[in-house]
Amino acid sequence: MFEGVEFVDKQFFWLLLLLPIAVIWYVVKNKKQTAELKVSSIKGFKLVPSVLPKFRHVLFVLRLVALAALITAMARPRSVDVSTKTKTTRGIDIVMAIDVSASMLAKDLKPNRLVALKKVASEFIAGRPNDRIGLVIYAGESYTKMPITSDKALVLRSLDEVEYNTTIEGGTAIGMGLATAVNRLKDSKADSKVVILLTDGVNNTGFIDPKIASELAVEYGIKAYTIGIGSNGMALSPVSILPNGQFQYARVQVEIDEELMKEIANDTGGKYFRATDNEKLSEIYEEINKLEKTDIEEFxxxxxxxxxxxxxxxxxxxxxxxxxxxxxxxxxxx
Structure with a gap:
């Protein structure tokens, strides 16, 4: 009955305590006002049956209910309709540059590096409802998988389709991956432009030097968060393809050019992270999520x-x- 109703002056409800006192007073008074007459016989009286005397207490009930209504009115009940309007005051455009070279199938992260990354990245994307996000994938060359868009369902679908394939040239072209991401962001009007660059190797191919790509990012005001993914030491990694098309795995030394990744992050005002397992990778994306907050004004x-x-x-x-x-x-x- 009172859902969505608030009372401004609740202190007046204390007056309701007077109602039980009024009831007691009425009962006592009614007993005192009832007169008794003792006669030896009522044969000489004509009895006219009437139920009205039994209902005379209705008058007191009416008065009691009226007082309760007045007290409730004094408490000032009112309904409250709250409408909310949000305004995003600082937008962020983000491009995730993902290494899809064969080494991303290494099994030091479960079930492998690429699948673990896709799971964590999808959670990150879903948690950025007010930002635009794009995807760039690279190995020996790079291309845009999804231009920056606010359609998160579309981005998540594209991320789910990311996988290793032999169509793209082999190798790890970090410079090209970063340059493609920068190219997607350079014309953005967002107040903040961010690249999340992930790799598990060293720059060993591509015609764009990573330092040149880093300088382009600085020129366009783009911040780069770099992530090196892979355990320390040896990891079970694909080394060849068997006749049946399956990968043959062997333990291979994990090599990540951390100095380069740190340099890119420092030059662009970002930060370098190292993900050695699934939990650490998840923590990294949570930290980036906290570092890059979209300001939302709520009215x-x-x-x-x-x-x-x-x-x-x-x-x-x-x-x-x-x-x-x-x-x-x-x-x-x-």
Missing amino acids: KFYNYKEMFRPLVFLAGMLLLLEVLLRLTIFRSFV
Whole structure:
């Protein structure tokens, strides 16, 4: 009944404690006012059966309900309708540059590096509802998998389709991966432009030097967060393809050009991270999520509707009804 209703002056509800006292007072008074007459016989009296005397207490009930309604009205009930409007005051455009070279199938992260990355990256994307996100994939060359867009379902679908294939040239062209991501962001009007660059190897191919790509990022005001993925030491990695098309795995030394990744991050104002297992990779994306916050301004509009008037009207009608009944139907009994 009172869902969505608040009372401005709740202290007036203490007056409801007077109602039980009024009931007790009425009962005691009624007993004192009831006169008794003892006669030896009532044969000489003509009895006219009437139920009206039994209903005379209705007058007191009407008055009691009227007082309860007045007290509730004094507490000022009102309904509250709250509408919210949000305004994004600082947008962020993000491009995730993902290494899809064969080494990303290494099994030091479970079930492998690429699948582990896709799982964590999808959670990151889903947690950025107010930002635009794009995808770039690279190995020996790079291309845009998804231009920056606010359609998260589309980005997640594209991310799910990311996998190792032999169509793209082999190797690890970090410079080209970064340059393609920068090219996607350079014309962006967003207040903040970010590249999340991930690799598990060293720059060993490509016609764009990573340092040149880093300088381009600085020129366009693009920040790069770099992530080296892979355990320390040896990792079970694909080394060849068997006649049946399956990869043959062997333990291979993990080599990540951390100095280069740190340099790119430092030059662009970002930060370098090392993900040695699934948990650490998840923590890295959580930290980036915290570092790159979108400012959202929220406006709340309150619409109040006073509800005491119907209660006052009800109390007035009940008191008027009591007076009318007292002066008419119950006139002979009260």
